[in-house]
Amino acid sequence: MTTTTPDRTRPAPARPRPDGQHFRPTVIAVATASLMLPFSVTGAAVALPSMASQLGASVGGAQWMLNAFNIGFAALPLAAGGVADRYGRRRVLLGGIILVGTMSLLVALAPSMAVVDAARALQGCGAAAVLAAGAAVLAHGTSGPRRRLAFGILGTSFGTGLAAGPPLAGALVEGLGWRSVFLLVAAISLPAGLCATRAPESRTPRAPGAGRPPGDLAGPVLFTAGLAALAFGFARATTDGWAAPAPLGLFAGAVLLVLLFAAVELRRGDRALFDVRLFGRPEFLAAVCQPFTVTLGFVVLLVYLPTYLQGTAGRSTLDSGLLLLPLTAPVLLLPLVAGWLADRTSVRAVLTAASSLIALGALLLTTLDDGASWAGLALPLLPFGAGVGLAFGVMDDAAVGTVPVERAGAAAGIFNTLRITGESVAVAGAAALLTSLTAARLRAGGLGGATAADLAGRAVVQGQVDPGRRDAVAAGFTGALHTAGLLLAVLSTVGALLTWRALRPGSRP
Structure with a gap:
């Protein structure tokens, strides 16, 4: 799993900076929450063979443990970023942390692969919220040398999750079983959530008397549906063959949905998320x-x-x-x-x-x-x-x-x-x-x-x-x-x- 670099090029509106007592919990919250994201991918990949064996999963069910997380994680960061700007960046970050942690706990307790797949889909949505809001919370809650330090810690956190994820997950699976991998993510969400409650809140200011700009709901829905159709097409190609009607129809549907998404975003012009x-x-x-x-x-x-x-x-x-x-x-x-x-x-x-x-x-x-x-x-x-x-x-x-x-x-x-x-x-x-x-x-x-x-x-x-x-x-x-x-x-x-x-x-x- 790779990670995104925060956008630090957009000028932020003038606002009071948090005093020193908020810097540490803000950085801990974002860095710890961001550590969960790569580990949720690398750790899950290492744990999957043991999980599939114990839950008696089919090939398709096991594959969707990975796909379900990735679809939400890929499709929703832009929408989550817009929601964070409008309704509060700390609020969206905290909600993402809670969702990732709660769904990880549900996966750890899941009796079947169907429950795992559903929880992983929601976990991916929470990961998108953490990704979109985390960097924005840092950018709007730090300044000067402290900002450079904060983003340096954030990058190190992502890298640590990628590098340490496979061996740590391997040790956990061998010592405590595959469920411990997801229990660890749930445990990490606790200090991240507690620290997030002490981070400063921020949102994009609106001109006096101006209403909220209309949300771009159609764009994210079409993009998510296109990505899901593509993933379903690959899954059916695995069992039916690449030239079978089902995968070909799903691939065609994915292309159509993405083209519709592009048309919708073009019509919105400067208001488009994408x-x-x-x-x-x-x-x-x-x-x-x-x-x-x-x-x-x-x-x-x-x-x-x-x-x-x-x-x-x-x-x-x-x-x-x-x-x-x-x-x-x-x-x-x-x-x-x-x-x-x-x-x-x-x-x-x-x-x-x-x-x-x-x-x-x-x-x-x-x-x-x-x-x-x-x-x-x-x-x-x-x-x-x-x-x-x-x-x-x-x-x-x-x-x-x-x-x-x-x-x-x-x-x-x-x-x-x-x-x-x-x-x-x-x-x-x-x-x-x-x-x-x-x-x-x-x-x-x-x-x-x-x-x-x-x-x-x-x-x-x-x-x-x-x-x-x-x-x-x-x-x-x-x-x-x-x-x-x-x-x-x-x-x-x-x-x-x-x-x-x-x-x-x-x-x-």
């Missing part, structure tokens, strides 16, 4: 597409390598979490280095180098096998993680730097929405792709279509492998990862070339 007009700038289009070439592979590996390592490779839950450190640790350490490098070279050079490193790591994935040592697994994961870490440090600057300064706020909102949307699509699409490729290899080995699809789905999504067919499933899943690596290498190489061209000197206003 300023579609900015896509008329080719350099902006190239910049905001950067997250797709950077985060697709990162999220795929973060979510599906644990199931590969636990099921196909027979690793323990703790080992599978520790083996992801070469991928996650650079994301914690390199963003500040990326900023330093960009100051001495250019954002263009750093982003191009980042995509090139990701392409190298993806190409090296073709050397992966289920018996790989830690060093053998680190060989592709280190350059992959290094590329993602460098990109995280400067991607936002590239997005907002390609538009006039008065449009920077809208650019940052679009960029962050597309980043999380890309992650959501990656999680759903990768499951369908890896399952289809694994099933195809199993069918080539003589297994029936339904049996091959079931074995492939359980291996990819749930990390469960029939001991009698372990060798065949291992070969199929490994081959699927090799093919995915080649596709990611091509995508990242194209991304590097487009970035180098789009961000050339003179393209920025």
Whole structure:
């Protein structure tokens, strides 16, 4: 899971700053709440094989444990940000914290995967509220050196959640069971919520006598529906095949809903939550597409390598979490280095180098096998993680730097929405792709279509492998990862070339 960088380009209205006694609880509230977000993705991915086994989940039910969270998380940040500006940023932050914590507790106590999926959908909505309101609370509650310190702590909190999530979740699952992963998130929400009650409240002031501006309800509804249709399409493609009527109809519906969303936002003009007009700038289009070439592979590996390592490779839950450190640790350490490098070279050079490193790591994935040592697994994961870490440090600057300064706020909102949307699509699409490729290899080995699809789905999504067919499933899943690596290498190489061209000197206003 990747994270968003707060928009600090929009000028804030004059307001009294909180005194020193509010600084510490405000920072603790936002940083602690933000720590829950990446852990809710990475921890859930590590816990999923054990959860699916104990709850007797189907492949589809297990997949929706991830998809349900991602759809709400991707679709609602812009709407949550508008609600926070209008009704109170602290209020929305506190509501998001309560929702994330309560739903985590419900997941920990859930008797079935259906309850888990419903709770995870609501948890994703709460995560969107935390993401949208958290940075705004910091921006409107701190100033000067304290603001820089606060946002530095926020970035460290996100990075810590990404880097520590897999090994910590692995240790919890092995020692206390999968439910402890979600109990931990619920426990973290308590100090975050208590501190949030002491943060200063703020909202966007209105002119005297002015009514509230009309809300953009149709836009978020259409965007959420389009994203859900796309995720359902990927889920049906996993079981029915890519050319079956159901997934094709869902994919067509997703495209139609997104086009309607774009039309609605265009008609709203300056009142739109999502300023579609900015896509008329080719350099902006190239910049905001950067997250797709950077985060697709990162999220795929973060979510599906644990199931590969636990099921196909027979690793323990703790080992599978520790083996992801070469991928996650650079994301914690390199963003500040990326900023330093960009100051001495250019954002263009750093982003191009980042995509090139990701392409190298993806190409090296073709050397992966289920018996790989830690060093053998680190060989592709280190350059992959290094590329993602460098990109995280400067991607936002590239997005907002390609538009006039008065449009920077809208650019940052679009960029962050597309980043999380890309992650959501990656999680759903990768499951369908890896399952289809694994099933195809199993069918080539003589297994029936339904049996091959079931074995492939359980291996990819749930990390469960029939001991009698372990060798065949291992070969199929490994081959699927090799093919995915080649596709990611091509995508990242194209991304590097487009970035180098789009961000050339003179393209920025």
